[in-house]
Amino acid sequence: MSAGGEWLKVCGVDDIPVAGARVVRVPGRADIALFRTLDDRVFALHDRCPHKGGPLSQGIVHGARVTCPLHAWVIELATGSALEPDVGMVACIRVRSEAGEVFLHREDLRRDALRAQLIADAACAPA
């Protein structure tokens, strides 16, 4: 199956450090954290910790989880949810890797871009 159409190519799997992450910057929306696990699975989350907005892309990746660099919440990469006993959820972006290349789902990027725009507008709106 071709990865064109609804999927946006962002980089190669090897552009992401093993058990590490990169930041993906898409103009018009908040940063995305793109993770690669030890066994080469790839995940994408909003780069904002549900706790106090820490950049998850800067955390330590272990198993299919990341530990936030600010106060060590642990986030499940597959679901975006914080590990017990913390409670919180960060938005996931659909991602696939094929033949060594990584794609993000355009719809998710657009949806979040739209939301980011609304929030920004609301913040700027005169009281």
Place this chain on the structure above:
Amino acid sequence: MLAYRDIADTHAMIGAAQTYKNAVVIGGGLLGLEAANGLKQRGMNVTVVHVMDWLMERQLDPTAAGLLKQSLEQRGLSFAMAKKTQALLGDAAGRVRAVRFDDGAELAAELVVMAIGIRPNVALAQSAGLQCNRGILVSDTMQTYDPRIYAVGECASHRGIAYGLVAPLFEQAKVCANHLAEHGIGIYSGSVTSTKLKVTGIDLFSAGDFMGGEGTEEITLTDPIGGVYKKLVLKDDKLVGACLYGDTADGAWYFKLLRDGREIGDIRDTLMFGEANLGDSGHSGESRAAAMADGAEVCGCNGVCKGTIVNAIKAKGLFTVDAVRKHTKASSSCGSCTGLVEQILASTLGGDYSAAPKKQPLCPCTALSHEEIREAIRKEHLLGLAKTMEFLNWSTPNGCAKCRPALNYYLTSTWPREARDDPQSRFINERAHANIQKDGTYSVVPRMWGGITNASELRRIADVVEKYKIPTVKVTGGQRIDLLGVKKEQLQDVWRDLDMPSGHAYAKALRTVKTCVGSEWCRFGTQDSTRMGIELEKALWRMYAPHKVKLAVSGCPRNCAESGIKDVGVIGVDSGWEIYVAGNGGIKTEAGQFFCKLKTHDEVLEYAGAFLQLYREEGHYLERTVHFVARVGLDYCKQRVLEDTAGRSALCARLKDALADEVDPWHEPRKAAVDLRQFEPIEAVLV
């Protein structure tokens, strides 16, 4: 006639107290006294019958037991001591009317409560051919005589002890489960338990070998009028037992000393007067955990108050500090309130609390301790993270955020050059070589040798601040300049433009060597402290360590560089230099301990280097020198660094060797294995 085992018995007792007048409680142990006190409060005449000649002999020595008896008598309880019950006599209706002792005496009773403690039911085990004495005999792996059968809990007799509390059962079950899962690494070596009596107004506490005996020494304090008695039992300079009556505020503290097996030689003089008397400013009042108000803050980092912790303990059934940490966040950041949390746990759970065993696994991914892991790395010449985890049977595919940085440090410090550093196993600060801030930007601190700078450096700093629009510039406590609010993408350019060495302000490594101006300028100066500081800094920079390392050099005992609160503090005196170690100005302010006196600069470099290498080799990851020295003992460090001359040179040589190839990550990032991709976001355009 009632046994005292469960809630139904308790209800029956409360019922009986409404109809009858005279009660006899057989058994003067913990349970019996609690029952007797309850019945008395409900208006009965209560006599406690006990076979031994003092109460609670498993928890108290005769003196404390005497005080307890006195105080219970004042509350109206009667006692029949050293009496064996022979028979219970009934009336015509079959109701109990009296108790008869083996000396023929009788005591009238309409209610008899049996509270003679637990006796394991070993019938099944015995019929299966398992060895039993007071309980079913088990080994340190909780296996019975037949290795296919395990036993845990109140029925098991481990090293001659059958525990009647819940906390040891948990520890046993952990070990047992571990072996059943064929993980095969846990060992149960017994629990140290402590006791509290839940009779209000009477405080007593005991732990360990409180009876003492051969080879032990005792320190006692008695105030019969005030109703206070304390006995501490020491053996080989360690606390092995404690029995407190009347004032038990320090129970948890003694319990901790006992369990940790800490050498108490240095605090022996004041030991009896409790923790508050240690002059430990940051922590006094800790032992008053029980008296704290619910709204009082326990964990300053995470804003957790006592009530929250107590509620979590009760509602969620928490038994360990780890569990409290997980559920409330208390003590999960800086850790300075761990002792307090432990005390709250102890006072909330009462007799159900027994602290974790002394051996602490590195993290939940393994059952091994720091030492065992280091030992394996050294012995087996382990060089890689994955290999080490595989060899040591890690329970997770690639560890967690706690063990990965620790392992990475242990590997690289044990095998410099050979082991490959894994940046992904470092905390972000050491991966990006800058300090992450709350908004995700970074701070940059260039190195200024000994706090000395010049016009050209300052000009470059000023230019960088303007060029990169750096929002905040701050002078640090370590005599350097901090540039705050730098974006990650700018870091490499900022480093290049500054053209100054990395200050390692972000790393578990040598941070700064603070100096005073010393004899160069100061009218009191006896030594050239600035030069000494620069020499130390140049010799030791790039030195990674279990935790951050800070040094200071002052030119005379006025000590303007605050050498007394540094990992290594140097103070110039007329005849040379005094060296202090293990000071700390952080979470827990701790004055450095005098280590030795030296004559020359070279000696200072050698001794400081050897001490720090010892810490690098034997400190636990994230353990500051103050805790390291407290754990291994100052005498041990002196022996390794001061007395063992050959050992000292060897330590120095190993440190030199380790630093030889360590480069400045700001200016030789490739050589320092910095992953440069992190400084560039991946740009993608959505059309």
